[in-house]
Amino acid sequence: MAIDFTKGHGTGNDFVLYSDPDGRATLDASQLAALADRHFGVGGDGVIRAVRSESLPEGAAALAEDGSAEWFMDYHNADGSVAEMCGNGIRVYGAYLLDQGLLDLAIGGTVAIGTRGGVRQLIRTPDGFEVDLGAFVVAGEAMVDADGLDVARPGLAIGVGNPHVVVALADESELDGLDLGAAPVVTPTPPDGVNVEFVVPGDPIVRDGVGRIRMRVHERGSGETLSCGTGAAAAALATRHWAGEGAPDVWSVDVPGGTVGVRVVPTANGDHVLLSGPAELVFSGTMKLL
Known part of the structure; x- marks a missing residue:
């Protein structure tokens, strides 16, 4: 299979992003690691799939928490393992959704993004994004x-x-x-x-x-x-x-x-x-x- 990807980074923390709104292109750990490989692949600290919350099992919890969380950040580490959240990654994810025409968000606007760590509120700023990571x-x-x-x-x-x-x-x-x-x-x-x-x-x-x-x-x-x-x-x-x-x-x-x-x-x-x-x-x- 072939994957159309975009490479992005937040202060050097870099990611391979691809769009799969309907959840039809789920990659296994070896394929994710191949994308992230810096010698034989695109190269990145992680891989982010843009998928609607309704299109993957983990998205059910996000929608139960916040029904407006249309998009889910399906994030994996460079070795293909699952991660709950990524603070730099979610900002790059916001930029990617805008670039792909999957999101319309004005400067100062806020969008709810589903993650395995819970729903996160992402605010677009003049210089990038600010994300509310929630309680700590x-x-x-x-x-x-x-x-x-x-x-x-x-x-x-x-x-x-x-x-x-x-x-x-x-x-x-x-x-x-x-x-x-x-x-x-x-x-x-x-x-x-x-x-x-x-x-x-x-x-x-x-x-x-x-x-x-x-x-x-x-x-x-x-x-x-x-x-x-x-x-x-x-x-x-x-x-x-x-x-x-x-x-x-x-x-x-x-x-x-x-x-x-x-x-x-x-x-x-x-x-x-x-x-x-x-x-x-x-x-x-x-x-x-x-």
């Missing part, structure tokens, strides 16, 4: 060991629709000295894997009321990526938690691929975390799959 959970502590660390370090588990563990490092040299080619070892071991973020504060950590951190990440199923949107949100939330009372609600997170914004806002259902940043579509083509 500070889930406890874990120990993390990684190549380049002298000893294992404590990390804070954060849930933002998918699982993360955030580790604070002493300085820039520790962050730069990490080798994230291999997955960090997290103890206790999460049953479904986990994304691991390593952060250092800016100098100063707060400027003009905005918190500032720098981050690197190893994503489960993909390896080290240039950016992770939900990871940036988790890193900001963890740093805000460690800073305690008086910590800002607005954060700027520098990742190897650029900068994203994180906001914590009160809602009727408790605090939500929002992620903002660019979404770029790079090129389109067709690939034959075995």
Whole structure:
């Protein structure tokens, strides 16, 4: 079979996107991995299928949560494994739906998008998109060991629709000295894997009321990526938690691929975390799959 695809990225976190509104072109894990392969395929940190919520089983939960969630972001990691959510990916997904004529959304408008992590509200901004990642959970502590660390370090588990563990490092040299080619070892071991973020504060950590951190990440199923949107949100939330009372609600997170914004806002259902940043579509083509 042949797949018409588009390549896109959000701060260097890149994806292969294809359109399958009626759910007739479901790819298996090996085909998804072939698309994402950087040597023999298109290349990307993940694959996103644009499919209507009514056209796949997981979409039933999305429609039950929000009947307006027409579109579902069917997201898989680079190895073909299923993932609940992707903060950079959902912004690129919004740009793709617009580009393909599947969505009409003015700047300032909001659309509900179904994901395996729940329905997410995506807002179009002049510079890209902002997504409401919903409520978050500070889930406890874990120990993390990684190549380049002298000893294992404590990390804070954060849930933002998918699982993360955030580790604070002493300085820039520790962050730069990490080798994230291999997955960090997290103890206790999460049953479904986990994304691991390593952060250092800016100098100063707060400027003009905005918190500032720098981050690197190893994503489960993909390896080290240039950016992770939900990871940036988790890193900001963890740093805000460690800073305690008086910590800002607005954060700027520098990742190897650029900068994203994180906001914590009160809602009727408790605090939500929002992620903002660019979404770029790079090129389109067709690939034959075995």
